[in-house]
Amino acid sequence: MADEMVRRAQQFVNQVYGSRIGMTVTENGQTGWNTMYALTRALQWELGITSLSNSFGPTTLSTLTSKYPKLNASTVPSADFCRIIQSAMYCKGYDGGDIDGTYNSRVQAGMSKLKTDMGVDIAFPGSDLTPKVFKGLLNMDAYITVNSGSDAIRSVQRWLNGRYVNRQDFFIIPCDGHNSRDVSKSMLYAIQYELGMADGTANGVFGPGTQSGLKSHTVTVGDAGTWALLFSAGMILNKRPVSFGGFTTATQSAVRDFQNFVALPVTGVGDFSTWASLLVSYGDQSRKGEACDGVTLITPARAAALKAEGIKYVGRYLTNPDPTPSDDLKHKAIQPGELQTIADSGLRCFPIYQTFGRDAGDFSYPQGRAAGQAAINAALDHGFKPGTRIFFAVDFDALDSDVTNSVLPHFKGIQDAVEDDGIRFAIGVYGPRNVCTRVGEAGHSGASFVSDMSSGFSGNFGYPLPADWAYDQIVTKWVGSGDGAIEIDNNIASGRDIGQNSFNKPRTQVPDVGFGSSYLNALGIDLSKYMRSIGYADDGGTGADARLFTHTQCFETIMSHDALITQLSNTYNMRKALIQTSAYWEMRHYDLIDQAVDHQVASYHLNGVGAVKDSSTGIAQISGNVGIRAWNYCIDNGHATGTKLEPTKDADIWTMWQRVNQDNAYSVRTVSLIHLWDAGGKPGGINPPGGESVMRSMRLDYTESEIFEVLRRYQGWGTEAEEHAGKRMAIYQIFEKYNSILRNP
Structure with missing residues (x-):
């Protein structure tokens, strides 16, 4: 107003x-x-x-x-x-x-x-x-309670301001009844001032001097004065039910509850470890956790070292999106035989799914839908059994607005993928406290793996530990020696998730097979539901965004060429889902504008009218120019046979254009050749000028980043191609869901 x-x-x-x-x-x-x-x-x-x-x-x-x-x-x-x-x-x-x-x-x-x-x-x-x-x-900043702020927190805020405002580096904090980064940092300044640190020395950082000083300031029942006030302030800022004042028996009871919640020894006194858990997200980093996660292969020697350290649960990654990882990341993803080593050593494994996830642009509903199905497919490949919880990573400093606009829709996509899969797997979230809390409260996850080691994240500083935390990541350290030496992220475990210690036989990377009819209806339903979720009506829609083909027409057209797609997949060492996805997506997008441009192309070549000599056409939306360049590349490299055409010659453009416009089987075959050309860097292409970087040769074990790149290159270059590739990744994973079942009966 x-x-x-x-x-x-x-x-x-x-x-x-x-x-x-x-x-x-x-x-x-x-x-x-x-x-x-x-x-x-x-x-x-x-x-x-x-x-x-x-x-x-x-x-x-x-x-x-x-x-x-x-x-x-x-x-x-x-x-x-x-x-x-x-x-x-x-x-x-x-x-x-x-x-x-x-x-x-x-x-x-x-x-x-x-x-x-x-x-x-x-x-x-x-x-x-x-x-x-x-x-x-x-x-x-507000100086009265707003947005259902806590009067108790406001009392702490006003007290901090009044007591420390005349110190050099202490500035007035909000008094709105909400904890925040500034409020939490002001608590660290207050602790340092009370420890006797001078202006210029006090810095609001939980460093060695602050930690050492706090070890001499345990508070217990009957204590009053400034240290008792500061301790109760820390409890209040962590939303624990205590009065702002001395350390009473009621405070002691609340401290016991807090210690039990964060998995500290339940002593009922304000000792150093309790102070640390109240003041910084990672708490007392000298604690030994029962869980760990890492990017290193678990060998028998390393497993023994983890056991000796008291570790019970090991977090490992389902995939590695980087096709050419550095030496320290080459074993980021679970390796063949590793899960059996973990189980044989008496450890349990909880799976983590992370592609990149380093900024808000990596999160959206379509990307979540793709991530959910990709994680399920990978979990099945490794042999994880139904009931396993997969932790999906949000590994960046997500602002609250990022959570609202990007992360929550992403996890809704994950949830939809898991539900469409029959809820064989449970969902967990890895990320800062605010991310984990909000995703859980939205009903998109059932347990949190908290990245508390990143204490400076805005989503950690000033937020309490999520109520559903399963693993609390607090410090990176080395354990073991010799062949058993391994660097891990040390995690406190709550027992809400205990991973798995028994696994199915892993699925192998074998060639795709024919589809058959057993899963045809289920595949069609999954594709329809996803496309409707991103705004594509089954009937093609109406108005300016109307498409000329229905979901059923597109689906049946693609699946009617399954024998050809299977043959192309086996010939080119290419997953069927790549061909299926590009053809289905492009056919779903054919609209009145595309139709009108196609008529202009025909008019130019047949009647000499107009200036439009080429367009993306046919079920796979392939232009004459692109079709020629892809075929020429594949003929030159032994992937195809035929007569090479000239991509700048009108007659040759018209020849190719008619083939991809009128012959659906030819279009499907050309899709596979375009993917090969794309992977080869699109030599001779004009979008972008000079072509693209050369990828690894086509193979069945392409990583997610390579799959994304092939799908993006099919459409072209730029923001729209990136955005559409993100949406097509979910389609790829849906096709792959059923293809993988059929090739691994």
Whole structure:
């Protein structure tokens, strides 16, 4: 909702400072970061700072402190300077008078209220505006509870502000009733200050000095004073039910519950390990975990070393997307015979699925749908039995907005894939605390593998351990010696997941076979459901996005050529799913525009009308130019026989165009040749100019990144090709789901 006084503040900063500060803001009456940035720049301009910035940083603070350590009716230097203050107050929700340039009684009352809400009214009494309060005024932090904030957490926030605001590196934190990165870091500063660290030494990092000091500050029943307050503050920020104050018997009971929850020795006292678990995500890294994960092959010697270390559960990766991994990652994926070694050694294995997953762009519903089925296919290949939980990785610092917009849809795709597969496997999530919590609360996973070792992640710092945590990753270390030496990520185990110690015989990478009819209906249903989930109606749809072929027409056309596709697959060492996916996807996309362009091509060659000499045509949407280049490449390399054509010659383009337009079997065969050409780098291609990089030769064990690359290259180059390849990966995995069953009866 628009606020008229905020609108007036925006009008003021635009009119007076817009040309001076290099920016203007939208005059919509709604407070946002851009408005705060503009007011910050206006303040810097008034202070004489020549290099303006959106940040209220050290230069702004030191200059303000030097010139105006206290701003009030007597010291405010100008009317416009005062209007900056008044505008900021309205943007923050406080009465700033009439934005008239007067630091009057209304402004003074509003300023006193602001400082009381911040908890700094004792440290900074009266209505003067001090530099650190000004810094807090020019951001988007709230100083009252918002969004169902906790009053207990707000009490902690106000206490921290009031006690430590005069320390050099402590800045006013929000008092909104929510823990956060800034609030959690302020707790570390508070601990360091109480340990006696000087300004400039205290840094908000849980380093050796802080850890050493905390080991001398165990708190227990009957303790009061600052250390008891800090401990109870840590409990409250972790959403434990204690009162902010001394260490009571009720606190002791809550501590026991917390220790039990995070798998610490249940002592009921605030010892170092408990302090550590309250303050940083990884907690006490000297703890020995019962679980580990890693990218190293588990040999009998390494398994023995893990057992000697007390390890029971070993996390290993289902796939390695990199076709040419470095030496330290060459065994990232489970290796042949490794699961049997794990089982024979008395260990249990929990599988992890991760392709890349390093930013939000790697997560979406279609990519999740593909990941879910790919993980199932890989788990079956390795011999994991039904009931196994697969942990799907979110290995980046996902902001809350990333979780909402990318990660949750991705896990909905995973969930749909698992459900369509008959729920043979359970779903887990690996990632920062906030990711794990939100995915679990959305109902997309049943257990969390928490990447707490990444303590600086915004999704870890300030968030409690998820209620459904199964494994808590806290430190990387080496165990064993000699042949048994192995680097692992040490994980605390809760017992919510215990992996597996018995496995089926692994499926081997054998050639594809004919499809038959036993799974035909199920395959069609799976494809239909997925395509509908991404907006493609079974009947082709209506309106501007209507397609000319129904799902049934496309599916039956592709499957009617199964014998040919099987023969091509076996001849070229190419998975059938690559051919099936490209042909099915392209036929599903044929629309009225494609049809109209095809008519223009025919008109050009038959009647000499127009200038459109080529188009992507036929069931597999192949242009004459691309068909010629793919066939020529394959003829040159012994993959096909025939007469080479000239891709720039009208008559030859027309010859190829008619073949792929009118002969479905020829189009299907050409799909396989295009894939071979794609893998060979598309020599002679014009999209992109100069062709593509040369991939490994076609093979049955292509990694997911290679499969993606082949599917992307089929369509071309650029953002749309990347996006569509991501969607086609799910189709590939659906075809592969049934192809793999049939070739491994």
